[in-house]
Amino acid sequence: MSRFDELRARVRLLEDDLEAEAQRLRAQLSERMANGRERFRSEVRARQRELRRGLLPYILGARAAHLLTAPLVYALIVPLLMLDLAFTVYQQVCFRAWGIERVRRADYFRFDRHRLGYLNLIEKLNCHYCAYGNGLLAYAREVAGRTEQYWCPVRHATSAASPHRQYRHFVAYGDAESYQRELPILRRDLGRN
Numbered sequence: 747m748s749r750f751d752e753l754r755a756r757v758r759l760l761e762d763d764l765e766a767e768a769q770r771l772r773a774q775l776s777e778r779m780a781n782g783r784e785r786f787r788s789e790v791r792a793r794q795r796e797l798r799r800g801l802l803p804y805i806l807g808a809r810a811a812h813l814l815t816a817p818l819v820y821a822l823i824v825p826l827l828m829l830d831l832a833f834t835v836y837q838q839v840c841f842r843a844w845g846i847e848r849v850r851r852a853d854y855f856r857f858d859r860h861r862l863g864y865l866n867l868i869e870k871l872n873c874h875y876c877a878y879g880n881g882l883l884a885y886a887r888e889v890a891g892r893t894e895q896y897w898c899p900v901r902h903a904t905s906a907a908s909p910h911r912q913y914r915h916f917v918a919y920g921d922a923e924s925y926q927r928e929l930p931i932l933r934r935d936l937g938r939n
Contacts, residue, residue, distance in 0.1 A: 754914055795863045804866055819875075826879055833886045841889075844896055846936045849888045855881035892936055899932045900925060 799807075834851065841848045859865065859873035891910035899916040906913065915932060917924040 798864045798866055801866055801868060804868060822879070823875070826882055829886060830882050833889050837889045841892070844936075846892055846896060849885060849892065851885055854885035854888065895932050896936055899929065 837846075837848050840846075855877065857874060857877050859877065860870040862870075862873075865873065887910050891912040894910075895912040895915070899912070901913065901916045901919050903919045915935075917928050
């Protein structure tokens, strides 16, 4: 294992530790999980309701820049829906043809912030919108990452800003022997379970 791969593995362990700590902190606020949903302790729920801003104060207190750009923000729903449809159809057709395990779309979307008592109706709508947009982009990134692993699993000559999860398995730039040897293995790894 290269030094690069060792460091990346350590970062992954730290990310796992960070998520475990976040779960521990969430558990301090909640009573239990009911039907997969966290249930906040009654005093936490009451405090959340106290901190919720009403709709009128929220709108009247909004910055002009927020109000003026809101139509542009929400207009993105059209290309987002088109992207969603395109990636879903793409993987249903192409991944089946290539024998790649399909990405489970539902794994990338989390709609749970609407249950937070301190968010008003507009904030909840905004949270849904962001959850959809970011979930969609994560889903599309996974589809694109699997496609790249299938067709061109080669690292770039220069470092990528935020590579997808498959990238760490790619062969080094310029290493023709490894490419020829690893390509069938990397394709096989994408196969259906």
